[in-house]
Amino acid sequence: MRVFITGATGFIGAHLVPELLQAGHHVIGLCRSEEGAKKLAQAGAEPFFGDVNDLSRLRAGALSADGVIHTAFNHDFARVRQHSEEDRAVIEALGEALTGSGKPLIVTSGTGLVERRLGEDCVIETDTHAGSAKTPRAATEEAANAILAKNVHVIVMRLPQVHDTHHQGRIAHHIRLAKEKGYVAYIGDGQNRLPAVHVADAVRLFRVALEHGRPGGFYHAVAEEGVAMREIAQVIGTGLRLPVESITADAASSYFGVLAGLASLDLAASGDLTRQELGWTPTGPSLLSDLRQMEWASH
Ligand SMILES: NC(=O)c1ccc[n+]([C@@H]2O[C@H](COP(=O)([O-])OP(=O)(O)OC[C@H]3O[C@@H](n4cnc5c(N)ncnc54)[C@H](OP(=O)(O)O)[C@@H]3O)[C@@H](O)[C@H]2O)c1
Missing domain, CATH: 3.40.50.720 (NAD(P)-binding Rossmann-like Domain)
Structure with a gap:
């Protein structure tokens, strides 16, 4: 074609x-x-x-x-x-x-x-x-x-x-903010999720x-219905050697700025119907695995 x-x-x-x-x-x-x-x-x-x-x-x-x-x-x-x-x-x-x-x-x-x-x-x-x-x-x-x-x-x-080990979309903003603020934040219990x-x-x-x-x-x-933002924050913290902290929803805008709304959302999504209809089975590395494999030394 x-x-x-x-x-x-x-x-x-x-x-x-x-x-x-x-x-x-x-x-x-x-x-x-x-x-x-x-x-x-x-x-x-x-x-x-x-x-x-x-x-x-x-x-x-x-x-x-x-x-x-x-x-x-x-x-x-x-x-x-x-x-x-x-x-x-x-x-x-x-x-x-x-x-x-x-x-x-x-x-x-x-x-x-x-x-x-x-x-x-x-x-x-x-x-x-x-x-x-x-x-x-x-x-x-x-x-x-x-x-x-x-x-x-x-x-x-x-x-x-x-994602791969070089690109993770919005997570790049979480990394940038963590470096600026000196700690990695997640909101509340950090159980809100990002599909990947x-x-x-x-x-x-x-x-x-x-x-x-x-x-x-x-x-x-x-491939992954939802990875908890707390787990993502912990991997970023390990990579950047920075502390990881929960912040309240009220404090979210002073840390995340325009991203505060997005950072607090639970965005979990399913791909089950797609897999059934098209016979697609994802096999690649997980989001956390790619994040761990990033070149943290260059950050
Ligand atoms: N990556 C994700 O995690 C993700 C998640 C959800 C949805 N999406 C959607 O998936 C699509 C692809 O994302 P991506 O991550 O591959 O984006 P990307 O890396 O930013 O690439 C954007 C592409 O669009 C081209 N482009 C932008 N404006 C153009 C213009 N005026 N004329 C011609 N080409 C133009 C760019 O060309 P140049 O190379 O010349 O700049 C580039 O090839 C987008 O619709 C995005 O919103 C992506």
């Missing part, structure tokens, strides 16, 4: 490219710099120059392929509403190019955007996203639902914290969903 990938030069995209190539697919990777193009060519992919917000260029990329995986996103969280609305326009443009073709389009969302039903221990695939009025990033899933209604074979991939998946397992699920996913499929790339 000829697969057009946006975000091909990002953390997940850089692992997705070899995963698809090894499975025999031809990969066309969107890039916006010479450096990105060079990396893609070295990996064996075909570079396709363009900005993800250049919608006519984007449609051309989609039209040249048999399937599309959209992972590009601007993570400048100071302007999350603007970037989320741009993502809505991107998904609508990709949908326009693929309407009625039966070609799969995977868009990337997060398990953290899903609203947990009352009494549920963790969110599941059939739970719906919060609305974008409340949670701007939900524009992605709203756009996916809109193009599904227009006969596009769209699939939503919801990611938890994706190793990047190799995540990209394998993208490939399987591309090959076998159904239109309108919502999949959770979850």
Whole structure:
């Protein structure tokens, strides 16, 4: 299959490219710099120059392929509403190019955007996203639902914290804050949880969903339903040789700043329905194992 990938030069995209190539697919990777193009060519992919917000260029990329995986996103969280609305326009443009073709389009969302039903221990695939009025990033899933209604074979991939020994997303902020404050904090009893998946397992699920996913499929790339924030704090404390302390919810904003709300949430998510439907079994290292293997000396 000829697969057009946006975000091909990002953390997940850089692992997705070899995963698809090894499975025999031809990969066309969107890039916006010479450096990105060079990396893609070295990996064996075909570079396709363009900005993800250049919608006519984007449609051309989609039209040249048999399937599309959209992972590009601007993570400048100071302007999350603007970037989320741009993502809505991107998904609508990709949908326009693929309407009625039966070609799969995977868009990337997060398990953290899903609203947990009352009494549920963790969110599941059939739970719906919060609305974008409340949670701007939900524009992605709203756009996916809109193009599904227009006969596009769209699939939503919801990611938890994706990790390897170099990247752990929001945990990098916990590490930075611990170094600034001189101790590692967690809130209350620290039993609120973060779901996780190793990047190799995540990209394998993208490939399987591309090959076998159904239109309108919502999949959770979850290997670990929830790792307690207290355990994460303890590994950070050991790595940085700093004390680990519980703080009250009231003290959270003075330690975590804008991240206080996120740091207090229990974000546990299940991937059971995804595993059953797509026969996906994660095998990679756990989040805590990758954290322990980090290059702590360079921090
Ligand atoms: N990593 C996680 O733990 C996690 C968890 C939940 C959801 N997600 C979602 O998964 C997706 C991929 O995440 P990631 O961790 O791989 O992100 P990332 O490392 O920040 O990569 C972002 C990618 O988007 C590209 N991009 C951004 N703006 C662009 C633009 N205007 N034009 C063209 N390309 C542009 C970047 O290109 P350059 O290389 O040129 O900058 C890069 O390839 C995102 O939608 C993210 O929100 C990730």
